[in-house]
Amino acid sequence: MKEPYFPEPSARFAQAVESLFEQRVVVLGHRRPDGDCIGSQVALVRCLRALRIDAVAVNPDPIPRTLQNFVGDTPFQNCDSLPEGEVAAIYVDCSDRERSGLELAERFSNPVLNVDHHVSNEGFAATDLVISDASATGEILAGFFFDNEYPVDAVTAQALYLGIATDTGQFRYRGANQRVFRICERLCGLGASPADAANELYEREKPGRIQLLQRFLASFRYECEGRVCIGMLDPSVYEETDTLPEDSENLVDYARSLEGVDVGALIEERDGMIKGSLRAKDNRFRVDLLAKKFTGGGHACAAGFNLDGTLSEFYPTFTREVEAHLLQVDEGSLDQ
Amino acid sequence: MKEPYFPEPSARFAQAVESLFEQRVVVLGHRRPDGDCIGSQVALVRCLRALRIDAVAVNPDPIPRTLQNFVGDTPFQNCDSLPEGEVAAIYVDCSDRERSGLELAERFSNPVLNVDHHVSNEGFAATDLVISDASATGEILAGFFFDNEYPVDAVTAQALYLGIATDTGQFRYRGANQRVFRICERLCGLGASPADAANELYEREKPGRIQLLQRFLASFRYECEGRVCIGMLDPSVYEETDTLPEDSENLVDYARSLEGVDVGALIEERDGMIKGSLRAKDNRFRVDLLAKKFTGGGHACAAGFNLDGTLSEFYPTFTREVEAHLLQVDEGSLDQ
Numbered sequence A, B: 001m002k003e004p005y006f007p008e009p010s011a012r013f014a015q016a017v018e019s020l021f022e023q024r025v026v027v028l029g030h031r032r033p034d035g036d037c038i039g040s041q042v043a044l045v046r047c048l049r050a051l052r053i054d055a056v057a058v059n060p061d062p063i064p065r066t067l068q069n070f071v072g073d074t075p076f077q078n079c080d081s082l083p084e085g086e087v088a089a090i091y092v093d094c095s096d097r098e099r100s101g102l103e104l105a106e107r108f109s110n111p112v113l114n115v116d117h118h119v120s121n122e123g124f125a126a127t128d129l130v131i132s133d134a135s136a137t138g139e140i141l142a143g144f145f146f147d148n149e150y151p152v153d154a155v156t157a158q159a160l161y162l163g164i165a166t167d168t169g170q171f172r173y174r175g176a177n178q179r180v181f182r183i184c185e186r187l188c189g190l191g192a193s194p195a196d197a198a199n200e201l202y203e204r205e206k207p208g209r210i211q212l213l214q215r216f217l218a219s220f221r222y223e224c225e226g227r228v229c230i231g232m233l234d235p236s237v238y239e240e241t242d243t244l245p246e247d248s249e250n251l252v253d254y255a256r257s258l259e260g261v262d263v264g265a266l267i268e269e270r271d272g273m274i275k276g277s278l279r280a281k282d283n284r285f286r287v288d289l290l291a292k293k294f295t296g297g298g299h300a301c302a303a304g305f306n307l308d309g310t311l312s313e314f315y316p317t318f319t320r321e322v323e324a325h326l327l328q329v330d331e332g333s334l335d336q
Helices: A007-018 A035-050 A065-070 A102-107 A137-147 A154-167 A178-189 A194-202 A207-218 A237-241 A252-256 A287-292 A311-331 B007-018 B035-050 B065-070 B102-107 B137-147 B154-167 B178-189 B194-202 B207-218 B237-241 B252-256 B287-292 B311-331
Strands: A024-028 A054-058 A088-092 A113-116 A127-130 A221-223 A228-233 A263-270 A273-280 A302-308 B024-028 B054-058 B088-092 B113-116 B127-130 B221-223 B228-233 B263-270 B273-280 B302-308
Touching (some): A007 A127, A035 A088, A065 A194, A113 A137, A137 A154, A137 A178, A178 B178, A207 A252, A207 B207, A221 A311, A228 A252, A228 A311, A252 A263, A263 A311, A273 A287, A287 A302, A287 A311, B007 B127, B007 B137, B024 B035, B035 B054, B035 B065, B035 B088, B035 B137, B035 B154, B065 B154, B065 B194, B113 B137, B137 B154, B137 B178, B154 B194, B207 B252, B228 B311, B252 B273, B273 B311, B287 B302, B287 B311
Parallel strands (some): A088 A113, A113 A127, A228 A263, B024 B054, B024 B088, B088 B113, B228 B263
Antiparallel strands (some): A221 A228, A263 A273, B221 B228, B263 B273
16 A cells, blocks of 8 residues: 555545535636646546546637647536536635636636645635645546546546646756655656656647747846846737747746746736736745735746736836845844 | 666666775766756766765856856866766766767767767667666666665756756757656655756746847748748847857757647857757657758657758758658658
8 A cells, every 4th residue: 555645635535536526516616727737627527437427628729739638538617608507616826716706706606625735725615625725636546536436537647647747847947856756757657758757748839929928038027136037028028929828828837947037027018908927936025925016926936917907017026025125034024 | 676777777777886986086967068968967976975985077168157056066067177087987978979079079088988868879888778768868877776775865866857947948849758757756855856956947047038039039930821930040140139159958849839830940140150950749740850850850749950051041942852852751751
C-alpha cells in the first residue's frame, strides 16, 4: 500500500462523491479557463462518470484553442445548455463562486464541493477541500483519485498532468516539489505524455502571438530602481495582431524574468477596463496583497486584478502603489 | 530494494570507478557547455571525490553565467591548469573526443570512460556507457549513482536535476518520461530544488537579451508555404543589444513553435561566418541530414552548422536546399 498523498481530505472527497450517486452533477471552472481549470474539469468529470455518476463540465467561456485537444470525449457545456432541475454543483480551481461568472455563481450558489489550491479560497461549499500548498488543482485531484483508488484513464491522466505542468510553469515555480514529481511519474504510467502535452501547449503558436509578444517586449518600462518591470498592451493590440485576449496568457513571465526584477507586471486596457497580472520571484513579495489594493487577489507569487480605467490614468497610480508595497515588504511591515 | 534504472551499464560503471582508486581523474565536458554538460561534470566529480577519488572537472570554455551557481565548491579547471603526468580521463556528454576541443582531445586521447546519451556517439573509451534513450547524461549518471548506492549530496542532486531539466527543455521534449520523473522525485528528496534551478536558468535575463529576442522575432520569414520559419541575426546585433553569442541560445525554439511550421531555423552572420541552428517538430524531418548539406550535423530534431558566407548570399541557397529536403521527406526518398 502506498503512502496516501492527502489522507484526511481524500477521505472527505470520497464521502462527498458517495453522496452524488443518483444525482446529476455539474463541474464548474472559471472564466478565461487555463490548463489547470480545463484539466481539473476534464479529470473530475471523467472520474465521476467512470464511477457511474452523471457529470458534465460547464464553463462560462470557451475552451482556449491550445487546450481543446485535452478534452477528448468529455462532455463540456456552456451556460446556454445548462441542465434543468435539481443539479449538484462542484467548483474546481475557483477561489470563489464569482470566478465562474455571475450567471453560474447565482444558479449554483449552494455547491456540494469546492476543490482548489488558491490560498485566498475561504470556502463556500458544503465540503471545502482547499489545499493551498498544492501546485495545482490537478495535483489535488490526482492525489484524491490515487488515495481512493478511483479509475484514471489516459485522457484523465493527461488532463491532470496538464494542470500540473501549466500551473507550475513547466516545473519552474515553487510548487514543483518531490510530491509533484511522484504524482507525474504515476500519471505517465497511466498514459500521460509530457511531450504530447507540450506540443499542444507550446508548438502551436500563431504568427499574431509572436507579434503580440514583440509589442509586449517593446513596451517594457522599469520602475522602482529596476525592481519592477511593467509591460503594457493597449486596447487596439489584439485587433492589430489578429489575436484574442487569451493569447496574452503567460506574457507577464517575460517581465519577471529579468535579473534584478522582483515583480513583473502586465497591464492591459480593454473595453474601458484595466486588467493587471502580477508575478513575483519570491513569495515574500506577496503580490496577492498588492493585487488586493486594486480589488484583486491570487497567490503570493502570482496574482491579478480587474478594474475600470485607462492605461494612462492607471499607470502612475500603479507605480505609486507598487513602490509603497515594496517599501512595506523591505521593512517587514506588510499589513496582512 | 528498488528496481535498478540501468542494471548492466550501472555494473560496468561501478567496475570503471573501482579501477580509479589511487588515480588522478579529469572529467571532461564539451565546448560551449550547456546545463547537461556542466551538471554532469559537477555531479561526477563530486561523486568520485566523495568516494575518495581525486577528480577535477576540465572544460575548454568558461562556465556560462547562468550555470555558475550550480558548481558550488566543485573543482573546475580550464586548459591552462591541467594536471601534469598520468591522469585518467572521463568524457561526459561528448559524442566524440573532439567535442571537448582539439587540445583536450589530443591530451586525453585514451579515456577510461565515456558517459553519454547522444545517438551519434560511436564509442571511444575503454568503457563506453552510451544510453541513447536517456533524456540527458544527467539522467544516466543519476541512475548509475542510485543503482550503486553512491553518495549524492544536495549540490550533486541539483546538478543532475539541472542536466535533466535543461536537456528535456523543462520536461517538454520526447525524453521526458516516467523514468525521468521517478529520478527527479528522488533528486528532490536529496535536496534538488526545481524552483531554485529555474530561478538561475530563466529569471536572470538581461534587458539586452529581451532586445535580442525582439530583433529575432521581427526578422521572421516564412518559406516553403509556411512549413519553415527562419529568424536571422545580423552581424551588429550583439553589439547593439549589449549581448554575447551565448545569449542567442534557445532563440530558435520560437521559430519552431508556430503552428504549421515543421522546421524552425536561426541563421546568424558573425565574423564573416554563417552559423545555423535547426529545430524540427518531429524526428522524421531529419534536420541532421539537412545540416549535413552545410557541413554540419546533430540530432534528427536539433542540428546545426557553421560555414563561410554572408546572410544575403546564403539565404537563397538555404531556402532552396530546405525546400528540396522537405520534398524528399514528403516523398520518403531521403538519402541517409
